[in-house]
Amino acid sequence: MSVFSLLRNLALREKFVAVVSLVIVVSMLIISGYLIKRQNEIYHQELEKRGRALAANLAYNAEYGVILESKEELENLIKGVALSDDIVYVKIVASDGRVLAEIGRNLTEKAALVPNQSDAEQSDSALFSHYLYRSEAGDDFIELRHQVRTMRKEISKENLGAVAVNHTSGSVYEKIGEVRIGLTLANLNREVSKSQTAAILLTLMVVLSAIIIMTAFVRIIVRPIESLAEITDKISKGDLSKTVDITWKDEIGMLAMSFNRMIASLKKSQQEIEDYNRTLEEKIIERTCELEGAQAQLIQSEKMAAIGQLAAGVAHELNNPLGGILGYAQFALEKIENKEIHDLKPKDMESYKRYLRDIETQSRRCKAIVQNLLKFSRTSQTVEFLELDINQVLEETLTFIDHQLMMNQVALRKTIDRNIPKTQGNPGQLQQVFTNIIINAMHASKPGSEIAISTRFLPPLGEFAGAVEVAVADQGTGISEENLKKIFEPFFTTKEVGKGTGLGLSVSYGIIKEHGGEIRVKSRLGQGSIFTIILPLEKKGISVEKQYSA
Ligand SMILES: Nc1ncnc2c1ncn2[C@@H]1O[C@H](COP(=O)(O)OP(=O)(O)OP(=O)(O)O)[C@@H](O)[C@H]1O
Ligand SMILES: [Mg+2]
Known part of the structure; x- marks a missing residue:
């Protein structure tokens, strides 16, 4: 690293x-x-x-001591030198190298000394010279040498080479010996x-x-x-x-101060965002409520429009049994008015009973029609899901439409699967869906054609818990590919003004989605269309306790 x-x-x-x-x-x-x-x-x-x-x-x-070679005098001379720590030895040697006097501790050690570095100027003629040594033990020494000279007036031929001539004074100095002082560098x-x-x-x-x-x-x-x-x-x-504690007024204190300012503005914007979110949430809830209200109103008005369409059929449906009731009541009245009670024969009694039974039957039929109509038109803000038989809901719807189909000369073929299990749903809403799809089919059909309605049970498969299928197939105009994409859009209609609002399928789509199901369409121009409604047997998240009955 x-x-x-x-x-x-x-x-x-x-x-x-x-x-x-x-x-x-x-x-x-x-x-x-x-x-x-x-x-x-x-x-x-x-x-x-x-x-x-x-x-x-x-x-x-030492000049005279050397001349006289007086060891005693020379020793006295060098003894006078106080040997300090640094001075290891002092010796005086004659010019031929003989030691005339010496003092000091490492006289013998000298032999062990080896030259380390020598002064460049040293020569016999130099008055002063010094040598650096290192002992074998590794200690450094300096040896200082100073010539002992004497002055001679006359110069002999033999010693010419060994004298130094003072040209200025004319005196001649002769080297007669040398003082050598050993200094140790150990202290240094x-x-x-x-x-x-x-x-x-x-x-x-x-x-x-x-x-x-x-x-x-x-x-x-x-x-x-x-x-x-x-x-x-x-x-x-x-x-x-x-926040950061500000204890110093220096650059760090400034940094802490701006940091605290940043935290404050962050807090402010966080608060603003929270407030904004809260108002947004409130607005969404408010708008959702408004939308739900509008949707409920839409479903209801669409239902009323369907009722309007059904009015003629319903009137006809009621007219028949009511006519019967009226007829039987009139017959009975006539008979009773002409005869006393005790004159009545058993045959008459049988006729009365038959009239009354017929009146009862027709009245029941009227009651059923009126009840269905009431069920259909009932406004309920909260959609109530019941356990119901889809075949029954379909049959009830058809009681209103039969007559219209007949008037339009459109035949109805029913293929009902009687073994469908109960499913969950809102009967009024489902009736509304079936009515719209069948009436759409009727509007698209030419006289003499047929509408086939079938119900089928789709058994459970894998994760799929099973469903019921209601299919309405017509042999009508069919839907172009372009329109097929739009038919579930609100207010999309191809019908003349006043005949259709274009809301039927979009409302039906919403209702079936709410039931957890789906509507599928297959259509071919000029050949007809099939609308298939698939309703799951169980809708997740909905608990159903009540049973639907006629
Ligand atoms: N079975 C069908 N055959 C051919 N066209 C159809 C069929 N069902 C629906 N359509 C087309 O889809 C359009 C939309 O249908 P939807 O039920 O939504 O509205 P509408 O019937 O026109 O009016 P409303 O139902 O509100 O009275 C229709 O105008 C029609 O063009
Ligand atoms: Mg319609």
Whole structure:
């Protein structure tokens, strides 16, 4: 995983602390590295300066001791030098390399020293030279060498190569020996490593305190951001009850303030939407009520129109039995008026009984017609569903229509399935549907043609719980394909003004839908049409307790 992807996964607080810690560590390392290097250089220079001064001093004072090769005097001289921690040894050697006097602890160790780096200027002619060594134990040393010289006036031919000639004064200095001072760098290295440890400790302390301070600071910055995030989450879940606490007047405080403003305006618009929804709902309920009322009115007026159409048939239907009743009543009256009761013979009594029975039968028929008409015309706001026999409802409907069919010279053929189980529905509404479909068929039929009405039971199949089917087939005009799409539309009619309103099928469609059923049409122009009504035996969500009876 790269550093960037690692950073990306960290929380804001951790990111901030990580980056700042890194910056502090790097800058502390650079600063302390530079300071340690400078300290090293200064210490080194100081050490060398001291060594040089000491070597020069000793070389100056050792001149006669070397000339005389007086070990005693030279040792006295170098003993006077207080050996500090840094000075490891001091020795005075003759020009041929013999050690004339020496003091110090690692005289033997010198043999183990190997040259590390030597001054470029060193040569026999140089007054001062220095060597850097590293012992086999890994300790660094500096050896400072200072020539011990004496001044000679005359120059002999043999030692010409070993003298330095002072051209300006004309004096000649001869190298007669050398003072060598060994300085250890162990103290310097120790100091440097101490400084390094101190720098590391200091860096750690700075980083640690920076982390503590930053964590506290970041907490102050991040806490409000976290609370913003928390509240945003709540808002996304639809909870607008919380607001952000504004404790600071800085940029975050400003952000929190505008956030709170946003919550307030969100709340306002939510409230507006709720109010709007509420009024919308109320309006929908109001309109639905109005529509339901209008629909009920429409069904009722359509029904009244159908009754109007039926009036002639009904009048005829009533006229026949009423004529019979009147006739029988008149016969009976005539007979009773001409004869005394005791003159009546058993034969007469039989006739009276027959007249009265006929009167009873015809009266019952009149009563049935009137009752059917009443049932049909009854207004009911709540549609009552009853357990009914569809054949019976169809027969009752036909009592009104028979006469009209006869008048229009249209024959009626019934194929009734007597084994249909009871179904659920509103008899008045179903009568209305059958009346409209049969009258439509009659209007489309030519005199001499036939309308075939059949009922059928469709047994249960799979999920389908079973249904009854009522089919009305005519041999009339048929419906064009174009009109077929429109016949269920309200006010679509092809009939002359005053003959049809164009509401019959649309109302019928609504009624059958309400019964959970459907109306299907098949038609061919010039050949006729078949309207099929399918009613399920049970309509979901409707409980039926009452039975329908004539
Ligand atoms: N059996 C049919 N044969 C031919 N056309 C039909 C038949 N049934 C319906 N139609 C057509 O459908 C149209 C709409 O019928 P619908 O019953 O809705 O209205 P309508 O009979 O014209 O008027 P209303 O029934 O309101 O008095 C009719 O005008 C007619 O053109
Ligand atoms: Mg009609």
